[in-house]
Structure formats: structure tokens, C-alpha cells
Amino acid sequence: MVRAVEKARPSVVNLRGQKTVREEGAAAREVNGMGTGVVIDPRGYIITNNHVVEGVRRIEVTLHDGKALVAHVVSTDPKTDLALIKVDADEPFEVITIGTSSDLMIAEPVVAMGNAYGYEHTVTRGIISSLHRTVQVSDAQQYEDLIQTDASINPGNSGGPLLNVDGEMIGINVAVRAGAQGIGFAIPVDNAMAVAARLMSIERIDRNWHGLVGKPVEKDGKHRLVVDKISEQSPAALGELKPGDVITSMGDVAVERPLDVERALLGRKAGEEVPVVVERDGKPLKLSLVLAAKGRNALPTEERVWDALGMKLAAINTRDLREQLTKYRGGLKVVAVKDDGPARKQGIRPGDILVGMHVWETISIDNVEYILNRPEINEIVPVKFYIVRDGETLIGRLPIVGATVTK
Structure with a gap:
């Protein structure tokens, strides 16, 4: 147990803040709130309970070494x-x-850590008393599938x-029975991390889009993420990921x-x-995807390009650049x-790589947008293209x- 606590302690933070409480028939009053959080990403992302931070004007985070920082709600x-x-x-x-939390057993020993009653890094121990508990704490709040413990x-x-005894987080504590003796509850970690992924995506999707849906599975005691669905013409599809692929890493992050x-x-930009x-048919395969803008295909001007040129375009990956474009920058x-569009009528096919139009390179969609917006566009149609x-x-x-031939 000592080793488990020492392993987890640096990632457990204490939360404090002040909020205004309004009760029916009484004047509003200021109360000091307290709670605990857990670091789940090295950039400072912390998971906690909503009721800990709800309505708090200023969230103060105290790290294990006593350093205090101010947090914002994502x-x-x-x-x-x-x-x-x-x-x-x-x-x-x-x-x-x-x-x-998928293999927990009743009577398994557990440790709870937190900021109990304001006493920082309090540790209590116990066992798992039951699983899959439903607890109604108010008309507005019901918890489902909770872990019950006597810690x-x-x-x-x-x-x-x-x-657990290995210092791994298996749940997020919730204090839902004030004054109860020997009864505590926690949100299973698998459920909590699925919610955390959604919460983190809310910040990410303003910046980039990948177009894949992953399905977590467990095999041989290990978590794995299997590609379940891929949106058509999305970065994932254009990067040649397929349903059934097991993603083992993305960027420099191991994926489970x-x-x-x-x-x-998170933090990456469209076009990156x-x-x-991935693991496909039991063998590792290196791929890449080029992130797109929020909720769109890889092209912000997709509809316009489709209407004006009769083709859909996507950023190429490194492999295409290396294998096919030895003479061009991209x-x-x-x-x-x-x-019935212009591209097909001129013999352009899916798989071709457009490298230039008129005197301009077409390395990015911005180049195509620039060409379509040129004031002299009517003077140069039909436009010379290079594939x-x-x-x-x-x-x-x-x-x-839509362009008018003037010459």
C-alpha cells in the first residue's frame, strides 16, 4: 500500500475555491469549497468532480510539493x-x-486519496464492497454503475x-453520503476516462478533426483501441486507416x-x-493522417472546388510525397x-496528384483558393493544370x- 500511495501522490492535487450559495428563503452566502483532482495529461489537464468546481469563481490548485496554481475549467x-x-x-x-475497472473483484483491497475535510493528501484504505451501484443523491443527480468501498x-x-495495490487509478471518488460510516463510492475509471476523452475533445475540435471513431476493447488483460468507424473523405480515410485497425500509437503518445x-x-493545428x-492482420503498419479543420473535410473550400473544378482534393501524406513527387515540393x-464535371472531362482521375495550376503551385488548399479568387481568372481559363x-x-x-472566358 505504501508503494501504491507513493507512486500516485505526485499526480494528486488539492482544489480550493469560493462559491456563492443561494438557498430558498435565505440570503446568498459565500462558502469555501474543497476537493481533489487527478492529473491525466502532462500539460496540466486534471479530472475532478463537476460539483467540486461548479460555480467556483477562482479554482486554486495545490500540487504535491505545495506549489499553488490557478486553474480554468475546460x-x-x-x-x-x-x-x-x-x-x-x-x-x-x-x-x-x-x-x-473491468476486472475489479469484490473484497479487492483499495486506497482512497484526497483532501478530506481540508486535510491535504489524506489516505484511507479498505476493500471493494460491491460493484455496479446506483445512487440517487437528489432529484437532479443520480450516479450509476458506481464502485462501493468501505474506504x-x-x-x-x-x-x-x-x-489498487499497484498504485493504478481504478476510480474517481465521489462523496455522496455525508456522515455515512463504511460506505464510499467511486466512478469506475473506464467510465471516467471515456467521459474525459469527450471533455478533452470539446477543446480539441475547435482546432482539428480526424474523422475516426475508436472502440476500446480489452484483450489478454490489455486495453486496445480498435478503429470502429471512419468518415468518408476524412483525414483518417485519406490516411488509409481502416475499420478493424488497432491503433498502438499516435504522434508520440502510446494509445490504449x-x-x-x-x-x-490536442494542441495540433489543421494541416498538421x-x-x-496501427496493427493490421497482426502486423505493425506505419501510416499518417493530415488533420483537417473542425467538422470539415480536409478542405475548407471543398464545396467551391467541387462545383468549380469537379473534383475533391486532399492534402497528401509523407509517403505520397516521398514516392511520387520527387520533382515537386508538394x-x-x-x-x-x-x-459531368470539368476534371473528369479532362481525364483527371482519383489518385492523381495536382501539383500546379497556371503559374502557381498547388501544395495546399490555400493555393487553390488563391487561384479561384484571382481577379484575372476569367482571362486564363481554361487553366493549365499539372498532375x-x-x-x-x-x-x-x-x-x-462559373468563370467567363474573355480572351
Whole structure:
């Protein structure tokens, strides 16, 4: 137990704040709130209970070494009573080791850590008393599928980790029975981390989009993330990921669950290429995906390009650049052509790489947008285009729907 606590302690933080409480028939009053949080990403992302931070004007986070920082709320989920907050610091934070709640057993020994009654880094121990408990604490709040333990979980412990003997987090504590003796509850870690992934994605999707849906599975005692669905023409599809692939790493993050994908992509920008390693048919395969703008295909001007040129374009990955574009700095892959559009009529096919139009390179979608917006566009249609197919450069002239030929 000592080793388990020492392993987890650097990742457990104490939370304090002040909120205004308004009760029917009484004047509003200021109260000091307290709780606990757990670091789940080295950049300072912390998971805690929603009721700990709800309504708090200023959240003060105290680290294990006594350093105090101010946090802001990233996102909350009142239904599950979970919240994601973030603190900023010059050094990376130590991250809790995340276990699993899928193989818990009744009578298994556990440790609860937290800020009980304001006493920082309080540790209590006990066993798992029961599993899959439903607890109704108010008309507005019902917890489902909770872990029940006889380890003391008191006010201030909320949001702290429930640990197994290996120091792995197996649950997030919730103090739902004030004054209860020998009865405490925790949200199973698998449920909590699934919610954490959603909460983290709310911040990420404003910046980038990948287009894949992962399904967590457990095999041979290990967590694995299997690609379940892929949106058509999404970065994941264009990066050649397929349903059934097991994602083992993304960027520099080892992937075991959806939260890891969010951690790998958080802070990255649309247009950035991310290496991905998957396991397909039992063999490792290195791929990459180029992130797109929020909720869109890889092209912000997709509809306009489709209407004007009759083709859909996507950023190419490193492999295409290395294998096919030895003479050019880059290009855009043709992923679809409209049946009656200009591209098809000029012989352009899916798989071709557009490397230039007129006198301009087409390395990014911004280049195509620039060309379509040129004031002299009517003077240069049909536009000379350059594509690469099987390593060979082909040249043709492409009409632009909506442009008027003036020469």
C-alpha cells in the first residue's frame, strides 16, 4: 500500500475555491469549497468532480510539493459529475497511472486519496464492497454503475483517485453520503476516462478533426483501441486507416483508449501531419493522417472546388510525397471527381496528384483558393493544370465552372 500511495501522490492535487450559495428563503452566502483532482495529461489537464468546481469563481490548485496554481475549467459533464480543468506551468506534470475497472473483484483491497475535510493528501484504505451501484443523491443527480468501498470517502475527497495495490487509478471518488460510516463510492475509471476523452475533445475540435471513431476493447488483460468507424473523405480515410485497425500509437503518445487519441491531437493545428502506427492482420503498419479543420473535410473550400473544378482534393501524406513527387515540393491528391464535371472531362482521375495550376503551385488548399479568387481568372481559363500519375507529369487545360472566358 505504501508503494501504491507513493507512486500516485505526485499526480494528486488539492482544489480550493469560493462559491456563492443561494438557498430558498435565505440570503446568498459565500462558502469555501474543497476537493481533489487527478492529473491525466502532462500539460496540466486534471479530472475532478463537476460539483467540486461548479460555480467556483477562482479554482486554486495545490500540487504535491505545495506549489499553488490557478486553474480554468475546460469542460464539464453534470450528468456524470465529472469535469476537466487545466493549469499551466513551465514543467510537465506527473500523470497518474490509469488502470482498468473491468476486472475489479469484490473484497479487492483499495486506497482512497484526497483532501478530506481540508486535510491535504489524506489516505484511507479498505476493500471493494460491491460493484455496479446506483445512487440517487437528489432529484437532479443520480450516479450509476458506481464502485462501493468501505474506504472512508469524506467531503474534500471528491475527485480524488481510488487506487489498487499497484498504485493504478481504478476510480474517481465521489462523496455522496455525508456522515455515512463504511460506505464510499467511486466512478469506475473506464467510465471516467471515456467521459474525459469527450471533455478533452470539446477543446480539441475547435482546432482539428480526424474523422475516426475508436472502440476500446480489452484483450489478454490489455486495453486496445480498435478503429470502429471512419468518415468518408476524412483525414483518417485519406490516411488509409481502416475499420478493424488497432491503433498502438499516435504522434508520440502510446494509445490504449480514446483519451490517448485526444491527448495526441490536442494542441495540433489543421494541416498538421500526425504519424500513426496501427496493427493490421497482426502486423505493425506505419501510416499518417493530415488533420483537417473542425467538422470539415480536409478542405475548407471543398464545396467551391467541387462545383468549380469537379473534383475533391486532399492534402497528401509523407509517403505520397516521398514516392511520387520527387520533382515537386508538394501537391494535393484527387480523391473524387464529379461525373459531368470539368476534371473528369479532362481525364483527371482519383489518385492523381495536382501539383500546379497556371503559374502557381498547388501544395495546399490555400493555393487553390488563391487561384479561384484571382481577379484575372476569367482571362486564363481554361487553366493549365499539372498532375502527377504513376510518377509521370501530365498537362492539360481545365475549364472553371462559373468563370467567363474573355480572351
